[in-house]
Every structure is written in C-alpha cells, then in structure tokens.
Amino acid sequence: ISQDKLSLLIFPFMYLYLNITQKGISYFKHCSMRETPLTEVNTKNMMNQFSSISSFPNEEMKPLNEGISYVKKSLTRGQSAWSYNLTKLIMPSETTRSALNPSGSNNQISENINNMNNKHNIKKIPKQMDFEQWLVGIVDGDGCFSFSKEGTRYWRFTFKVGQSNYNLRLLYFIKSMLGVGEVNTPNTEKNEAEYRLRRIDLIIQYILPIFDANPLLTSKYFNYMQFRQAILIMNDSSLTSVEKDNLISQIKKETIPINYIAPIWSIINYKVTSKEEAQKVMSKSWLVGFTEAEGSFYIVQKSAERLVHAFEITQKLDRIVLEAISFILPLNVINKKTYFTVITTKKANIVLIIDFFKNTMKGMKSLEYRIWSKSFSTKKQDYLTLLKARNLMRKIRQIRLLPNFKVKKS
Structure with a gap:
C-alpha cells in the first residue's frame, strides 16, 4: 500500500480530529446537541461520507438460584406473615425456557412471569431483535x-450505559432507539459520559421487556435479576x-456466587x-x-521495523x-x-x-474500525504507512470535550 493512498484515508479523519479539537467540539455539538437525537440513519450517513475514500486490498474483510422467596415477618403485633414469591423469573422467552427446563414445568414459570408483568403493567415494545441484542451486548460490556x-x-433505581465522552454518538443512538432517558457528561475532566434512565415506570415499561x-x-x-425484583x-x-424497604434490603444483601455463570449458558450445559x-x-x-x-482494534509493534x-x-x-x-x-x-483475553x-x-464487523457498529469505534480495516493488506505492508494509521487512531482516542461542554437537554 502506498503512503499516498493512506494519505487519502487519513486526511478526512485528521480534518475531523482537528475540527473537534480546535473548534470547540463542533462535531460533537452537531451530533449530540441537535434537537433530534442521532438516529441509525444519521449514523450511517456520517460513515458513508468516507465510503468514497480510495479502497485498500481486502476491504471486506452457577446460575442464579431458582428464585428467591422473601417472607415478611410481622412488623407489628397482630400482622400475619406473608410471602412475596419471586420464584423462577429468570427465563425470558419460550425457546429459552424450553431449552433450560425440558421437564415441562415451564408453563408455571411463564404464568408467573405473565402474572407479574400484568400486575406491574409491564408493556412490550415493538420487537427490534437486532437492536435489542446489540443493546444487551453493550450493557454486558459497559452497562x-x-x-x-x-x-x-x-x-433510587438507575439503568445506565457508560462511555468515554468522545463516544456521545453511541449514547444518543441508544436514546433515539429507546425514546426515553437522557445523555449526560457528568465529568468532562474524567472523560465520562452516560446514557441514564431513572424513572421507575419507564424502566419497567421499556427496559425490563428487552432484558427479559x-x-x-x-x-x-x-x-x-436483583434490580428487576x-x-x-x-x-x-x-x-x-416499610414492607418495600425490608424486601429490597434483603435483595441488596445478596452477593453473587463465586464462578457465577449466567443461566442462558445452560442451553449448552455451561460448556x-x-x-x-x-x-x-x-x-x-x-x-x-x-x-x-x-473490544479493541489496534496496530501493535512486533519488532523495530514491523507493525501488525x-x-x-x-x-x-x-x-x-x-x-x-x-x-x-x-x-x-x-x-x-487478573483477567482473560481473546486476541x-x-x-x-x-x-x-x-x-464480520463491516457496516455493523454504531458508535465511534466504527471510525476506529474504518481506519484500522482500510489500512490492512494481506501483502507485506510499509512500516511508515502503518505508523501513520496507528498514530491517527491514537489521536482520535485522545479527543476530549471542553471543560464547559454541556449536553443539550431534549
């Protein structure tokens, strides 16, 4: 790959970087302070601006206990004890319930879930499996x-997704898809941003159905599961x-078992x-x-004159x-x-x-991926060319919001 070709790729991104750092985050103001939050279409349009850049070779490139029954003991003389049964609320779909419990007792589980959902007015939102699965992946990582x-x-109850504040576009994508919640930058000095939802009724209506x-x-x-209960x-x-406080306090005391594995993995016997x-x-x-x-897309030094x-x-x-x-x-x-890694x-x-990842990502990692993937070739690559790409990716990750930056409330 010639350096001239990589320059065609780098210049638009460097312009974006300089525009952000020198003009008071004008790019992020465009993305995050608009009246209409960033949508999937807008996200794709932004990335498509770079699609005409000269192409490079190969461009394509143990489970939670069955349930918890909380028994309220008499708080005052004369009150009788009662049981708040939260048994077996862990299986969210018919397919999953069948796989996890082939014995045939799923009807009762389903009835328990339906009864509780009806009692607490949990409403299903229109099914958007791709977005919902993507969101669950985001939350498994940063939620x-x-x-x-x-x-x-x-x-107080909070559902939150955290990101570095240069990735506001991902948080606004979540907000635009859910239609509720807010995006905040609680501490620009610490490079923090978050999507947050605190209203109990909205969490029950919009969040629980997705994760169930x-x-x-x-x-x-x-x-x-603790949060849900x-x-x-x-x-x-x-x-x-008083009853609510006692029951929730009991849930709060529960600690996660050592070597805990989410129950969905029982479909394949946890292996x-x-x-x-x-x-x-x-x-x-x-x-x-x-x-x-x-995840991380990056270019690493293998030897004095070799980057991969x-x-x-x-x-x-x-x-x-x-x-x-x-x-x-x-x-x-x-x-x-202290950790596990796949690399x-x-x-x-x-x-x-x-x-695998082509045209899939919604946040700023899609920009990192675009630079990373377009600078790759199966042939022997020039060291200086890859060095430029690596430096550009590092500079993009170092973008910070101005200390006085404020997210516009919608």
Missing part, C-alpha cells in the same frame, strides 16, 4: 443496573413503604465446544455490541463468554493473572474479523 437507598425508606426477552450473557445477569417491589402499590454451540447462545448483534463496549494489525477483547470474569467468541471469531483465549494478529484471522 449497569443499580439501586441504592436514599433517605429512610426510598430507593434477551438475557444477559455475563455475570451482570445476576445484577439485573427490587424495582417491581418498589412499584407494587399493595405494599407499604462451549463448537461454533454451532456458541451461536445457540451468542448472536452476531450481541457480539457487535459487546465489541463496541469491550491486532484485535482483542478482555474480561475479568465470564471466561465462557470469551470461549464462545473464540469459536465465532478466529481468536485464542489466554489466561492472564489475534494473524493476517488470515484479521481478514475474517474485518468482514
């Missing part, structure tokens, strides 16, 4: 379900504030031995979302997730002292990875 006590008996129908694959499933208790008008088994649990849309949250393309995903927990990824993508699982630098594998 958070949290609840904490404020005051004497009030509990599309189970989380990581240990965050445990946190989601607690928020439905908080929304139960038949309970007193991945082939690509076919991995794909029974892990969809492409989920993997794209998870990669946007946790690399792809990597790391995790501190959930080795089974990386094992499944290693079957879907040509990667090797490596155990480090490859082989050219044949990079070609497959480029093809």
Whole structure:
C-alpha cells in the first residue's frame, strides 16, 4: 500500500480530529446537541461520507438460584406473615425456557412471569431483535443496573450505559432507539459520559421487556435479576413503604456466587465446544455490541521495523463468554493473572474479523474500525504507512470535550 493512498484515508479523519479539537467540539455539538437525537440513519450517513475514500486490498474483510422467596415477618403485633414469591423469573422467552427446563414445568414459570408483568403493567415494545441484542451486548460490556437507598425508606433505581465522552454518538443512538432517558457528561475532566434512565415506570415499561426477552450473557445477569425484583417491589402499590424497604434490603444483601455463570449458558450445559454451540447462545448483534463496549482494534509493534494489525477483547470474569467468541471469531483465549483475553494478529484471522464487523457498529469505534480495516493488506505492508494509521487512531482516542461542554437537554 502506498503512503499516498493512506494519505487519502487519513486526511478526512485528521480534518475531523482537528475540527473537534480546535473548534470547540463542533462535531460533537452537531451530533449530540441537535434537537433530534442521532438516529441509525444519521449514523450511517456520517460513515458513508468516507465510503468514497480510495479502497485498500481486502476491504471486506452457577446460575442464579431458582428464585428467591422473601417472607415478611410481622412488623407489628397482630400482622400475619406473608410471602412475596419471586420464584423462577429468570427465563425470558419460550425457546429459552424450553431449552433450560425440558421437564415441562415451564408453563408455571411463564404464568408467573405473565402474572407479574400484568400486575406491574409491564408493556412490550415493538420487537427490534437486532437492536435489542446489540443493546444487551453493550450493557454486558459497559452497562449497569443499580439501586441504592436514599433517605429512610426510598430507593433510587438507575439503568445506565457508560462511555468515554468522545463516544456521545453511541449514547444518543441508544436514546433515539429507546425514546426515553437522557445523555449526560457528568465529568468532562474524567472523560465520562452516560446514557441514564431513572424513572421507575419507564424502566419497567421499556427496559425490563428487552432484558427479559434477551438475557444477559455475563455475570451482570445476576445484577439485573436483583434490580428487576427490587424495582417491581418498589412499584407494587399493595405494599407499604416499610414492607418495600425490608424486601429490597434483603435483595441488596445478596452477593453473587463465586464462578457465577449466567443461566442462558445452560442451553449448552455451561460448556462451549463448537461454533454451532456458541451461536445457540451468542448472536452476531450481541457480539457487535459487546465489541463496541469491550473490544479493541489496534496496530501493535512486533519488532523495530514491523507493525501488525491486532484485535482483542478482555474480561475479568465470564471466561465462557470469551470461549464462545473464540469459536465465532478466529481468536485464542489466554489466561492472564487478573483477567482473560481473546486476541489475534494473524493476517488470515484479521481478514475474517474485518468482514464480520463491516457496516455493523454504531458508535465511534466504527471510525476506529474504518481506519484500522482500510489500512490492512494481506501483502507485506510499509512500516511508515502503518505508523501513520496507528498514530491517527491514537489521536482520535485522545479527543476530549471542553471543560464547559454541556449536553443539550431534549
């Protein structure tokens, strides 16, 4: 690849970078402060601006306990004990329930879920499987379900997705698809941005149905189940504030078991031995979302005069997730002292990875991927050419918002 060709690629991105850093984040103001939040169409249009750039060779390139029954003991003399049964609310879809419990007792589980959903007015939103699976992948990587006590008996619930603040476009894409919530930059100095939803009724209406129908694959499933149980208790008008506080406090005390594995993996008996088994649990849309949250496209120094393309995903927990990824993508699982990783630098594998992620990502990682993939060739590559591409990717990742930057509230 000639340096002139790479320059055709680099100049538009460098212009974007300089426009951001020198003109007060004008690009992000365009994306994040518009009256209409960034949509999937707008995201694709932005990336299509660079599609005419000179092309390069090979451009394509243990589970949560069955349930928890919380028994409220008499709080005052004369009150009788009662049971708030949250048994077996972990199976979200008919297919999944059948796979996880072939004994035939799924009808009762389904009835329990339907009864609770009806009781708490959980409404299904229109099915958008690709987006929902992508969102679950994002949340498995960078999402958070949290609840904490404020005051004497009030509990605050938050669904949140965090990103570096140069990736506001991903957060606005989530907001535009869900139609609820807000995007904030709580600390520009720490390079933090977040999509957040706190209203209990909206979480129950819009968030729970997605994660009930599309189970989380990581240990965050445990946190989601705690969150789900607690928020439905908080929304139960038949309970007193004291009863709610006692029940939610019990849930909050639960700790995740050692070596916990999300129950969705029971479909394949908690062991991945082939690509076919991995794909029974892990969809492409989920993997794209998870990669946007946790993956890394980069160029690494192999020797004094040799740079190569690399792809990597790391995790501190959930080795089974990386094992499944290693079957879907040509990667090797490596155990480090404090984390697990899947990684490859082989050219044949990079070609497959480029093809897998082409035209899939929604956030700023799509820009990193575009530079990374277009600078790749199966032939011997010029060191200076790859050095320019690596430096450009590093500069893009160093973009920061101005300290006084404020997100416009819609």
